[in-house]
Amino acid sequence: MIKNQASRLLFVLLVFQTMLYAQSEGMVSIKGSRYLPLYGRDSTVVAVKDFEMDVYPITNSQYVDFIKKYPKWQKSKVISLFADKGYLVNWKSDTELKDSEKPNSPVTYVSWFAAKDYCECQGKRLPTIDEWEYVAMADKTTKDARVKPEYNAEILAWYEAPRTNENTIGLHPENFWGVHDLHGLVWEWTLDFNSVLISGESRKDVDKDNNLFCGSAAVNATDLMNYAAFMRYAIRGSLKAKYSMKNLGFRCVKDIPNEFNSSF
Amino acid sequence: MKTILKLMTLILALTMFSCFNNKETEYANTEDIPVNREMLAELTSPPNVPTPIGRRKAKKLIVKMEILEKVGEMTDGVEYMYWTFGGTVPGSFIRTRVGDEVEFHLQNHPDNKLPHNIDMHAVTGPGGGAESSFVAPGHEKVFSFKTLNPGLYVYHCATAPVGMHIANGMYGLILVEPEGGLPPVDKEYYIMQGDFYTKGANGERGLQPFDMQKAVDEKADYVVFNGKVGALTGDNAITAKVGETVRLFVGNGGPGLVSSFHVIGEIFDRVHVEGGDLINENVQTTLIPAGGAAMVEFRVDVPGTFIIVDHSIFRAFNKGALGMLKVEGEENKKIYSGEIRDDIYLPEGPGIQSMPTTDEVVASEIPAKSFEEQMEFGKNAYMQTCFACHQAEGQGIPNAFPPLANSDYLNADVDRAIGIVLRGKTGEITVNGEKYNSVMTRQMLSTDEIANVMTYVYNSWGNSKKVVTKEMVEKVKKSK
Numbered sequence: 061m062i063k064n065q066a067s068r069l070l071f072v073l074l075v076f077q078t079m080l081y082a083q084s085e086g087m088v089s090i091k092g093s094r095y096l097p098l099y100g101r102d103s104t105v106v107a108v109k110d111f112e113m114d115v116y117p118i119t120n121s122q123y124v125d126f127i128k129k130y131p132k133w134q135k136s137k138v139i140s141l142f143a144d145k146g147y148l149v150n151w152k153s154d155t156e157l158k159d160s161e162k163p164n165s166p167v168t169y170v171s172w173f174a175a176k177d178y179c180e181c182q183g184k185r186l187p188t189i190d191e192w193e194y195v196a197m198a199d200k201t202t203k204d205a206r207v208k209p210e211y212n213a214e215i216l217a218w219y220e221a222p223r224t225n226e227n228t229i230g231l232h233p234e235n236f237w238g239v240h241d242l243h244g245l246v247w248e249w250t251l252d253f254n255s256v257l258i259s260g261e262s263r264k265d266v267d268k269d270n271n272l273f274c275g276s277a278a279v280n281a282t283d284l285m286n287y288a289a290f291m292r293y294a295i296r297g298s299l300k301a302k303y304s305m306k307n308l309g310f311r312c313v314k315d316i317p318n319e320f321n322s323s324f
Numbered sequence: 325m326k327t328i329l330k331l332m333t334l335i336l337a338l339t340m341f342s343c344f345n346n347k348e349t350e351y352a353n354t355e356d357i358p359v360n361r362e363m364l365a366e367l368t369s370p371p372n373v374p375t376p377i378g379r380r381k382a383k384k385l386i387v388k389m390e391i392l393e394k395v396g397e398m399t400d401g402v403e404y405m406y407w408t409f410g411g412t413v414p415g416s417f418i419r420t421r422v423g424d425e426v427e428f429h430l431q432n433h434p435d436n437k438l439p440h441n442i443d444m445h446a447v448t449g450p451g452g453g454a455e456s457s458f459v460a461p462g463h464e465k466v467f468s469f470k471t472l473n474p475g476l477y478v479y480h481c482a483t484a485p486v487g488m489h490i491a492n493g494m495y496g497l498i499l500v501e502p503e504g505g506l507p508p509v510d511k512e513y514y515i516m517q518g519d520f521y522t523k524g525a526n527g528e529r530g531l532q533p534f535d536m537q538k539a540v541d542e543k544a545d546y547v548v549f550n551g552k553v554g555a556l557t558g559d560n561a562i563t564a565k566v567g568e569t570v571r572l573f574v575g576n577g578g579p580g581l582v583s584s585f586h587v588i589g590e591i592f593d594r595v596h597v598e599g600g601d602l603i604n605e606n607v608q609t610t611l612i613p614a615g616g617a618a619m620v621e622f623r624v625d626v627p628g629t630f631i632i633v634d635h636s637i638f639r640a641f642n643k644g645a646l647g648m649l650k651v652e653g654e655e656n657k658k659i660y661s662g663e664i665r666d667d668i669y670l671p672e673g674p675g676i677q678s679m680p681t682t683d684e685v686v687a688s689e690i691p692a693k694s695f696e697e698q699m700e701f702g703k704n705a706y707m708q709t710c711f712a713c714h715q716a717e718g719q720g721i722p723n724a725f726p727p728l729a730n731s732d733y734l735n736a737d738v739d740r741a742i743g744i745v746l747r748g749k750t751g752e753i754t755v756n757g758e759k760y761n762s763v764m765t766r767q768m769l770s771t772d773e774i775a776n777v778m779t780y781v782y783n784s785w786g787n788s789k790k791v792v793t794k795e796m797v798e799k800v801k802k803s804k
């Protein structure tokens with residue numbers, strides 16, 4: 061009887077807590093935790109706080125709206141320091157996509173600067189690598205599906221499928237958190253994408269060169285999970301903030317204010 | 325006057341000597357070889373190689389290599405997502421000479437999904453260039469290196485996961501010729517072996533994804549030359565003429581398997597072992613490590629089709645590691661006679677020129693009821709009895725077994741043809757203008773079976789569409 065009451069109380073508390081903080085439109089809340097990132101033999105456990113994440117990547121039509129509001133990101137006006145020549149090459153004018161592009165395909169050919177500014181203009185920000193990887197390691201039913209062979213096989217299959225950037229958002233089922241399209245559509249910018257090679261924070265300084273080349277790939281390479289992750293870290297490592305790529309889009313996240321953050 | 329002349333001769337001699345001397349300057353250190361002028365490197369797709377460097381001086385050589393991820397055919401009905409240097413597997417052949425300063429432009433096509441780089445075994449420097457060439461899709465990286473050591477070298481992608489990038493076809497060869505070039509030969513070709521790991525078993529149709537587990541276990545579904553099954557067979561075979569010297573630049577991209585490279589019916593006169601300076605002579609099979617190469621040279625003395633294999637032989641006949649070198653020209657009976665006779669070997673003694681059998685052949689149980697059945701049964705009998713010599717399309721084998729397709733000899737006389745099947749045939753005959761002198765033994769076929777198989781032959785491959793009945797066979801049987 062007491063036990064029953066206790067669980068009822070817990071239930072009420074849980075409901076109460078989720079009601080305290082109203083979820084933003086088009087986003088789902090992610091409950092933070094500590095986890096071991098996919099990549100790297102010298103990785104340590106990282107902590108991710110509670111946050112909200114966009115359910116879908118930013119689409120072409122959302123970006124059209126953005127660009128109309130913030131003309132400095134139109135391709136004729138953009139400062140070349142912030143976007144290379146590939147920026148929005150699939151647009152026929154400053155405010156119009158080419159006819160071949162679908163409005164609800166993910167926006168690509170955007171630089172990191174543009175993506176970052178987009179999110180900030182919505183009162184959001186780009187996810188960190190740790191946040192992105194944390195959400196992306198879930199499949200439909202579990203928070204951490206990385207040990208499942210079929211989870212990894214699906215990700216690897218995308219790497220071999222051509223022209224997926226032309227697909228529309230939402231075709232992939234939502235994962236445990238209710239987020240779609242982390243895998244199988246486009247690569248996504250992260251806030252600290254270049255920390256892989258440049259910063260010594262996440263790894264020993266002496267290792268920063270060879271982690272992505274021959275040596276490290278040979279270590280633990282029997283692990284399918286590493287293979288899928290290697291590719292993401294490799295693509296991030298190859299980027300510069302002004303690059304714009306056909307297969308690279310983004311989505312935003314939002315911090316949950318500390319008073320509502322239950323993780324820590 | 326005389327002294328002036330003498331002086332002039334001396335000066336002239338000196339200048340000549342110095343000119344001569346200048347030409348032959350040898351540098352103790354290849355690093356010191358000066359370069360002059362710029363040149364855009366000629367790149368070729370396999371099995372072709374660029375023109376030899378000959379006597380050209382060291383240059384600044386500009387190499388522009390484009391990376392393409394694209395779907396290609398592994399074998400009939402099987403497709404694979406190849407990652408390529410220059411659009412082919414193996415990648416474009418790069419030909420340099422010692423002392424060249426290579427300015428390498430690595431271009432990653434914007435449609436590609438992944439970043440790539442290049443590690444060239446000919447490069448002296450960290451990562452073989454890998455670190456300096458790591459390039460995102462839609463970008464180009466430039467780095468340069470000086471070729472210090474002559475030899476034949478493998479290049480490959482070294483982006484994580486390295487094994488997967490190589491397994492998908494990202495390898496090729498770069499040749500560094502010595503001063504003055506390699507000795508000239510008549511024909512040069514580029515062959516590179518690679519192993520592929522697909523989700524489906526060998527031959528399973530459709531677009532096959534890469535299978536990581538099989539790759540880790542080194543259980544290849546395909547082992548092929550030049551990226552696909554049949555890249556060097558049939559119309560794609562490499563060719564030479566009798567008397568020519570052939571040089572093969574052979575590489576092995578791996579990722580997993582070592583190649584026992586062999587050309588059936590040839591002995592390699594010279595092998596640059598492992599692509600280096602060491603030359604071994606009179607070699608039957610040369611070992612090519614994964615990530616290694618060899619230069620193989622031989623003179624072709626007789627005509628015919630020479631089969632190129634990895635002599636780990638199941639790879640050749642079951643996984644695709646099979647190519648062909650077709651040599652045309654005059655036969656040389658002294659070196660190779662061809663088949664002289666096919667005699668029956670009977671330990672008890674000579675005399676009987678037929679397969680041992682009784683006269684009573686069991687008649688096939690179910691006689692054909694219609695023309696269609698005759699054709700069907702006839703085809704079965706053909707595939708069991710006649711196919712080995714006369715071949716699937718009745719084309720026969722030149723100089724050995726006469727053709728049945730479009731055969732003037734066959735169509736001229738039905739009874740004669742029936743007689744040959746009944747009793748066998750020895751001696752010279754002329755079929756479609758070609759002379760044949762072989763032995764066909766009498767066949768162990770029933771009267772019905774002979775009628776069926778001959779009807780099948782007459783109604784196939786452009787023959788006269790005669791229908792042979794049991795009665796016709798009986799008639800011939802009784803006639804002698």
